[in-house]
Amino acid sequence: MQKAGLIHPSNPGCYYYLPATVRSMEKLTRIIDQEMQGIGGQKLDMPSLCSAELWKTSERWDLMGKELLRLKDRHGGDYCLAPTHEEAVTTLVAHQMNVSYKQLPLLLYQITRKFRDEPKPKFGLLRGREFYMKDMYSFDVSEEAAYQTYESVCEAYTRLFSRLGLRCVQVQADTGNIGGKLSHEFQLPADIGEDRLLLCGNCSFSANVETMSSDRTDCPQCKTGTLVESKGIEVGHTFYLGKKYSHVFNAAFTNAQNKPSVAEMGCYGLGVTRILAAAIEVMSTEEGIRWPGLLAPYQVCVLPPKKGSKVDEAAVVAEELVHTLGETFSGLRGEVVLDDRTQTTIGKRLKDANRLGYPYVIVVGQGALEETPRFEVICQQTGETMFLSRDGLFDLLGRVETV
Amino acid sequence: MQKAGLIHPSNPGCYYYLPATVRSMEKLTRIIDQEMQGIGGQKLDMPSLCSAELWKTSERWDLMGKELLRLKDRHGGDYCLAPTHEEAVTTLVAHQMNVSYKQLPLLLYQITRKFRDEPKPKFGLLRGREFYMKDMYSFDVSEEAAYQTYESVCEAYTRLFSRLGLRCVQVQADTGNIGGKLSHEFQLPADIGEDRLLLCGNCSFSANVETMSSDRTDCPQCKTGTLVESKGIEVGHTFYLGKKYSHVFNAAFTNAQNKPSVAEMGCYGLGVTRILAAAIEVMSTEEGIRWPGLLAPYQVCVLPPKKGSKVDEAAVVAEELVHTLGETFSGLRGEVVLDDRTQTTIGKRLKDANRLGYPYVIVVGQGALEETPRFEVICQQTGETMFLSRDGLFDLLGRVETV
Structure with a gap:
């Protein structure tokens, strides 16, 4: 993208997005808005500056280590630049009065700039320190309802990539430091990818190598297919979180029995700049840049x-x-x-x-x-x-x- | 805005923008895009993380004092969170090869989140530590051409406020730490405003008190009118910068004589979140929120x-x-x-x-x-x-x- 004059390097892992790239990003944003609002998502915008207090409550202030960019304000208060907003959105919902079970599921999302102090920023927009992400958070009345919401977000992601004409696989994944019970990655198969995937040649089974033994070759799902390793670029990630955050921050609603009840949560990310960079990476030719039709500047x-x-x-x-x-x-x-x-x-x-x-x-x-x-x-x-x-x-x- | 459920407080000076506010902000963004692109503006997007080196080159690393939020990355490198991008955009232009005088004026702008460590954040979105700003930077072949560009941006600002149905006055202003030779503020007269203006009752003359003696009552322009003091909310600011930044960063172009020549610059800000908050402040009634028609969610x-x-x-x-x-x-x-x-x-x-x-x-x-x-x-x-x-x-x- 740099060679084509689409981005220009600034500090390590930070880029200027030049005008054609901004046009493309705005189109991608509109498509994401359509898909997220199509499943009931409401768009909001949360601050980048997050207080240490919030992150200490979830214990991630220490857990995140050096990936978290930290700073002090003029009064000596500790802050981080948010790479993700589980703490922020959960405390927001906890502050809403009288949320009834009738108002759930609540799906809140934003498309904003995120920060992560990558040890080795590389591959242009694929692994930067400052990037755009769509992050959505869901609040449900029960585990069952939360699974339904989880499913509907995964379907929206699949539709999104299909509209862009990108082959994307949904693979079982590790829950990492976000935590929770269930997680999938959305991966674009590509040689430049940093993730190793195992894909079944016979059925739809696919997994990140991290979640299983990498020398396994028989498919655990159809039992007959052979697993083949492929590289992938992670462009989306979904997590079923359960009550991990809603319990800590007390994000509760009034249930059908008129009693307070802690919400079941999910969180769902899409790497916006990364989708753009990955799409260009996968589609371009020796002759030049190729775009998903909808995203061409x-x-x-x-x-x-x-x-x-x-x-x-x-x-x-x-x-x-x-x-x-x-x-x-x-x-x-x-x-x-x-x-x-x-x-x-x-x-x-x-x-x-x-x-x-x-x-x-x-x-x-x-x-x-x-x-x-x-x-x-x-x-x-x-x-x-x-x-x-x-x-x-x-x-x-x-x-x-x-x- | 907080009482109406449009924003929710986070850290001091930081707010969650709730869904109706995001809709309104997106509309305002579209109008600003139309007006800026209408005068030839090209939209780009620059990083929030700026290296200390860049700001030391312009000497603003020290000049900005405590308003600048500063941080270190994992390698101990010094950065700030950019409140404005004169340094960043000028070095970007300086890196473009073979810019010809035929390609000027070049008008580059972005609508992004900015950071400023206000000592006393107050009035909700009017004076926050994290806010959205439209910042445009112009590069011209000569002082004369730069004045023309300056004029066309001021006209676009006037059109913008007129489309929103907001009374806005363009006042002579101080150039502050941005520097430069000529500057105007765009002010919405309002009791809650923090700026003191002197407006002529007879002609179009208006100035910020900072730029003249505050007890002056005779108009220096028409000589017959009386100056009346009013309070205002600053929603826009324009600066003719000359070569202050382009000289330091060597942002040059090839002139008609095929010689390298340093560009004449201007910079032009609009407080996006502030326009929204100020409009609501000015238009709302006891009964409730009132919006400029185009911006209603x-x-x-x-x-x-x-x-x-x-x-x-x-x-x-x-x-x-x-x-x-x-x-x-x-x-x-x-x-x-x-x-x-x-x-x-x-x-x-x-x-x-x-x-x-x-x-x-x-x-x-x-x-x-x-x-x-x-x-x-x-x-x-x-x-x-x-x-x-x-x-x-x-x-x-x-x-x-x-x-």
Whole structure:
């Protein structure tokens, strides 16, 4: 991403996200919002500065060790920069008065910048010290209800990756220092991945090597398949927490018998910057960056002819095309770029467009000036080149899915 | 905002933004994006963790004193949590190769969380330690061009506040520790404001008391008007910086003579959370929260009759209305709330709706069941109550501006 001018390094593990990356991140945020709100999630925003007191209550102030970035304010008070918000959200819910069982499940999430003092930040946005994460927390009346919520979040995650066109496997995982009873990771199989997975060739079984003996080759689920090792990039993680945090912070509701009852919790993370980086890692080619269609910073790049060429009057057609596409299809508003560096050859600009991975590149040349205008269209995701009439072009681009 | 359940206190000067507030903040963000991109701004995202080295280069590491939150990473490296990004953005631009004068002005902005260790955080979101700010930085070829850019940003700010329906004055200001040659504040006149302004009753002259003698009463601009003191909440600040930062970090471009030349800079802040809090402060009434129309978390609240009342079959009409409004007007999708607490009286729910400040409240009662249905509509911004036919209602709500 750095080579393509999408990010620029700052301190170790910290990056500037340049404008195209911000556009892509905003699209990913919208998709995550849709999926989280689709299962009843409510978006909130919690402070990055968390008091030591809160983290001492959960005993994670010591447990987290050097991963936690710590600081003092001007009055000498101890704080950390939150890498996750179990403590914060649980105490928030504990402070709500008169929560009735009828109001549960409560699903609260945020998409914010998180901090983790990685010993060795690497792979650009894949393992940074400052990154964007979607973290959701659920509060339920019972273990059974909490499992249902857990299931619905996992389904939303699966839908999300499917919409992005990314192959993702849900693997059994260790609960780590978050704690709890049940946990899954969402992994994108990739050579650059730091996690080792065991996938069954026969059934859907998959697990992180950490959770089982790594030399096991027979599938514990279907009993007939063979386990094959693969590397993966962790892009999501779900935890069924039970009452671990709700008990400590007393996040309770009034049950059907009108008695106070401690909520059953789950927490669910998605690495937002990491999904973007992993998707690019998995999809890109030698020629350049490739994006999940929905996340491309711009959908279409239009190339007018080189200035001084014998068809340079087609430049007007190109300009008009950019304008009309945005007017005709609301989804393409702001999504069509005119590469008007017309002192540069079409070939050179095509190469640049290929490198940046616009899903659709339209060359407006000789054909555009003919009585029945023809446009050369390159679909970069398939590598296909087509010659389309104006109607054909509008028909194709009208079907482009945007978010 | 705290009483209305819009925010919840965390550490001193830090707040949870609850779901309605997040919706409002996202709308404000979209409006700011429109205005900044309208004048050529490109959105990026810079790290919160800034190395001490960068801040020592500009000499602000010492100058900022206790307002700067400082921390060490696991390797003992010194960092601060950035309250502003002049150093970061200037070094970013300095690292771009071959920037030509033809590419300027360059306007880069972000809307991110900022940190400032206020000695006495107060007034909720008005003076916090963690807050959202829009910060834009401009790079120009000459002082003249930089003044033009400065002017266009001020105009965009004025448009922004006008779209929000907020009276805002642009006052001459001190340049403080940001430095530079010219500076304006954008102030919302309000009794709770911490700034003292002098406004001319005759012409457009206005200044912060800090910049002139506070007992001066004659206008230095029109010479005839009398200056009147008013309190204000600072919601925006613009600075013409000259080469203060670009010189130190060597942010240069290639000029028309093909020689390297140091850029002229400006920086421009908008307090995003503060605009929201100030707007609510200025507009709200004894009865409840009032929002700038564009920023209301939801535009419409529909009240079906109380369960068991003789017109409770109108509940179906209310549900259908919520659905149809969202289907008919794309701007109202997700903006219409059904208050289906039908065990509660209309009166009690009307009071709640009034307190939360939905711009439009629709009571679906007896009238909705008549042959020519009638709906009671309360416009909370004007206090007006109307009885409208279905067509009249759709005509009214179809004209609601959303973002």
